[in-house]
Amino acid sequence: MDTIASLFSFITWPVSWVIVQFHKLYGAIFGPDTGWAWGLSIVSLVVLIRICLIPLFVKQIKSTRNMQVLQPKMKAIQERYKSDKQRQSEEMMKLYKETGTNPLSSCLPILAQSPFFFALYHVLSAIASNKKIGVIDQSLLDSARQAHIFGAPLAAKFMDSAEKVEALGASLTDVRIVTAVMIVMMSASQFFTQRQLMTKNVDLTVKTPYMQQQKMLMYIFPLIFAVMGINFPVGVLVYWLTTNVWTMGQQMYVINQNPTPGSKAQEQYLGRLLKSVTSHGEVKGRTRRNTVKRIVAKGTDRNDIERKFVTGLAKLGLAPQEDGTVAKSDTAVAEAEGGAAQRRQQPKRQTKAKRQTTAGHPGGAKDAEAGESESKTSLQKSAPQDDKPKPAGKPASGSSRQAKSGQRKGPQRPKHPSKK
Structure with a gap:
């Protein structure tokens, strides 16, 4: 030494x-x-x-x-x-x-x-x-x-x-x-x-x-x-x-x-800055305005912490400006409320029968919906139509649909003359 x-x-x-x-x-x-x-x-x-x-x-x-x-x-x-x-x-x-x-x-x-x-x-x-x-x-x-x-x-x-x-x-x-x-x-x-x-x-x-x-x-x-x-x-x-x-x-x-972007220190710093803006309604201090100015200049290249900060300002009805200040913005409020409503939206609650069907069979929800639609269609078809007049010379719909035993359904071929 x-x-x-x-x-x-x-x-x-x-x-x-x-x-x-x-x-x-x-x-x-x-x-x-x-x-x-x-x-x-x-x-x-x-x-x-x-x-x-x-x-x-x-x-x-x-x-x-x-x-x-x-x-x-x-x-x-x-x-x-x-x-x-x-x-x-x-x-x-x-x-x-x-x-x-x-x-x-x-x-x-x-x-x-x-x-x-x-x-x-x-x-x-x-x-x-x-x-x-x-x-x-x-x-x-x-x-x-x-x-x-x-x-x-x-x-x-x-x-x-x-x-x-x-x-x-x-x-x-x-x-x-x-x-x-x-x-x-x-x-x-x-x-x-x-x-x-x-x-x-x-x-x-x-x-x-x-x-x-x-x-x-x-x-x-x-x-x-x-x-x-x-x-x-x-x-x-x-x-x-x-x-x-x-x-x-x-x-x-x-x-x-002046923390490193993307670090834990930046998250804490922007959290303190957001609280200050909430209390005073403006960005106080040249250093803090420079921070907001850098965030605005990044545009879409902001990291998650910076995007969270901008979203926090939007919930307050404020938008960051290029000079490092914040200004009131109705667009920011609408975007914040729209995002919150979208996050609050919950899926529709299923009935007990649908949940049991879904739990018992894979793809049961789709089958249950299809079954319901088919049952509704069949009920509509089988319902009596008394109000409508039936055309003359036409057999009853029920007898025409029923086929005799031993005969095939659909149109029948005429018998040969030798078999009459």
């Missing part, structure tokens, strides 16, 4: 200068030799760095979402050019270029933050070794060595020997308890941040190997930080715990205000 940190020694001067400036501020409040003054200086360094990295964080969010959307297309390219790796790479690069996606953008915040992390590690290692570094002179060095956070010196590590810890004016037990608690908190915050991203801000309709990869990283990253944390000084643990908490809060804000 010391070798890697030495590679970033060129940035130790600005890092040490920023820490000293914050130390002057907090030293005037809490005292220059206290752990609060030095600890809050490190926390302020993290906040300053993360504020500067917000544009990169926005690019990371966009890149991650684009990668999720492109996963089905990427999988299709891999299947299509399975035997031609060069053509596969060309098609992948073409897809990235067309969609404006950069796979490395998701790593930009970590890559940009790494030099500051290792520079701080280098500064704290120099303090532990009682060496001047950057703008930290001997007086500041002595002050930093006296600073303790809950009994643990800033430059102490979990794996330090008892002699080294005693030289810093602390006990090995205090150092190991404080560092162990901070390592657990650091790993837990890392796990919760990744889990929050996977469970709330992922399009659940897209099932790709990328999702499984992210799920594995959710468990691997905390373990890596836990193993590495035993070699981190207390000041570096403060730095990393602070940046994890910042990332968690920043991500929570993004998930609540």
Whole structure:
């Protein structure tokens, strides 16, 4: 770790200068030799760095979402050019270029933050070794060595020997308890941040190997930080715990205000937006109007969550507009009422005889209906027709229909003269 940190020694001067400036501020409040003054200086360094990295964080969010959307297309390219790796790479690069996606953008915040992390590690290692570094002179060095956070010196590590810890004016037990608690908190915050991203801000309709990869990283990253944390000084643990908490809060804000389409977070967000429109009768806030504007622009390409939101507005008699507002619409009310009536329509109740026939014979319902129609027809035919006059010279209908025994029905052939 010391070798890697030495590679970033060129940035130790600005890092040490920023820490000293914050130390002057907090030293005037809490005292220059206290752990609060030095600890809050490190926390302020993290906040300053993360504020500067917000544009990169926005690019990371966009890149991650684009990668999720492109996963089905990427999988299709891999299947299509399975035997031609060069053509596969060309098609992948073409897809990235067309969609404006950069796979490395998701790593930009970590890559940009790494030099500051290792520079701080280098500064704290120099303090532990009682060496001047950057703008930290001997007086500041002595002050930093006296600073303790809950009994643990800033430059102490979990794996330090008892002699080294005693030289810093602390006990090995205090150092190991404080560092162990901070390592657990650091790993837990890392796990919760990744889990929050996977469970709330992922399009659940897209099932790709990328999702499984992210799920594995959710468990691997905390373990890596836990193993590495035993070699981190207390000041570096403060730095990393602070940046994890910042990332968690920043991500929570993004998930609540600008969730991924098709995710659980979007369903919750549009539910809150619908309640707000129900209460106020309008869309309040520029961010919310932009959300409605994007939903309107999608047209028929909306997902199920967005269609449910539009249907909810229609039940209120409102229709989303292109500028992100909502307006009253009689058409929306009619469509909502028509849809509700169609859902309420129930099938006709069958009689007991029909249900028994249907249960006893497959296709019994049709047979029962046919039987009823035949019985009605036969009754109409057999009913006496006394009101109508019968034509003269015509035999009775009943006798004409009855045939003698031994004779065939229908017209009879005349007998041969020899048989008369």
